Amino acid sequence: MVMNNKDLGNFGETLATKFLEDKNYKILDRNYRALGTEIDIIAKDKDELCFVEVKTRRSHKFGDAYEAVDEIKMQNIIQTARAYIYKNNLYDIQVRFDIIEVYIREGKINHIENAFSLI
Template identity: 65%
Template sequence: MDNQSLGKFGEDAATKLVEEKGYTILERNYRALGTEIDIIAMDRGILVFIEVKTRTSRKYGNAYEAVNSFKMKNIINTSLSYIMKNNLESSQVRYDIIEVYVNENLVNHIENAFELN
């Protein structure tokens, strides 16, 4: 599986997980300001921006570790653009990471993985 197929597989698995949890998907692969947010969803009135990281295994570390401070800053800036564009300034916001490990058949949802400072 190439990286693009691996990424799509992970995003599909993550979308399925949050839908099963009752989230409403608003956007997938939202692009603005040169950054992409994998999933934007609503969870009981909370606007959730989700970064999905997919790996075949944990051989080289946990997937969430790939979301460094630079990536977080880009996601936050892009989320603020989405909020303004859609007049959602009054929404409560949360930033999650979903790790997908293909060989382990594991999807791990980390809620409140990082915050807007």
């Protein structure tokens, strides 16, 4: 079955959500939108609030998936995370930014914790 990029991304986000749940993360939100940007998954890992960007690829043919999270994307995620924190009055919690790479053909998921920080 051939998937378009939107379907591929949605499939990867679903796999990443399940992956996090299996690691006992509590999923708080998916596809959270604010200020014209989006965060794929917002979860809680013990006492940390995790903002997770999911990058799904069919293979490594064009490089590693995390490389698609450039400086502009990081700034957008941080901006949206701040909006989420403000909206939900979550000022006294540790925050972390993760990237999850999903490689469909390999059946591989790579979780990069603390992939970047507030800039």
